[in-house]
């Protein structure tokens with residue numbers, strides 16, 4: 253569904269944030285992107301959503317296609333119309349607007365009125381709290397509720413591919429679990445997801461495939477189970493070494509993959 257090939261990005265013509273990055277997300281797939289601070293995860297999402305220029309970044313090389321159609325020369329609004337929507341890091345909602353107005357703003361990118369109406373009822377089903385709080389100013393919501401609103405607003409344009417940048421950042425454990433359930437639910441509705449997450453346990457449990465970015469380059473890529481079993485990922489992102497444990501058991505949804513050490517053999521190592 254999404255294919256990124258040979259993508260290189262710089263900021264201000266000087267800072268090389270991505271170098272020759274290639275990856276793909278199949279139809280109905282969930283891809284998790286791991287990497288330490290400054291590895292280029294947000295830059296990757298910005299490049300796909302066409303928002304690099306807002307941050308002083310530019311694509312120097314590479315292509316980005318969605319269902320075979322090149323989107324890398326399109327502007328952000330046209331990429332939303334192509335069905336690709338990003339929820340940026342830091343749950344940026346319009347604080348001075350009501351919850352309802354925030355959701356209406358998200359519907360601006362919908363392909364038709366019927367699609368917007370369908371999306372609205374799906375968002376209300378997924379986030380009943382947003383119905384209860386519909387007339388409240390967004391700034392008055394809790395952090396977790398604001399994250400729900402940010403995701404709900406993105407879903408209002410009925411996307412086919414959702415780009416989520418650290419949705420669990422700064423949230424309490426119960427809310428992180430809820431975010432995981434919501435991502436799984438969105439996926440069940442047939443939406444492709446690219447998930448950037450510090451919470452690697454949750455992110456790998458939700459994903460089909462995963463990549464690790466290391467100083468702007470893909471250092472590891474494979475199935476989520478393969479990465480969960482890899483020693484490098486376990487030490488750097490899962491916080492422990494030793495024998496692998498099935499990631500799926502730790503998820504609220506059970507929508508994950510058991511990680512068996514033998515599966516690590518097929519892991520694609522792009523760089524040593």
Ligand SMILES: Nc1ncnc2c1ncn2[C@@H]1O[C@H](COP(=O)(O)OP(=O)(O)OP(=O)(O)O)[C@@H](O)[C@H]1O
Pocket residue numbers: 263264267268269287288289290291292293294295296307308309
């Ligand atoms: N607007 C910007 N202007 C200049 N340099 C930037 C800008 N945004 C990011 N960078 C640089 O690009 C590189 C990749 O940053 P990016 O934010 O994509 O990484 P990240 O993996 O998302 O990190 P984090 O987890 O800290 O958000 C870093 O060296 C960063 O300092």
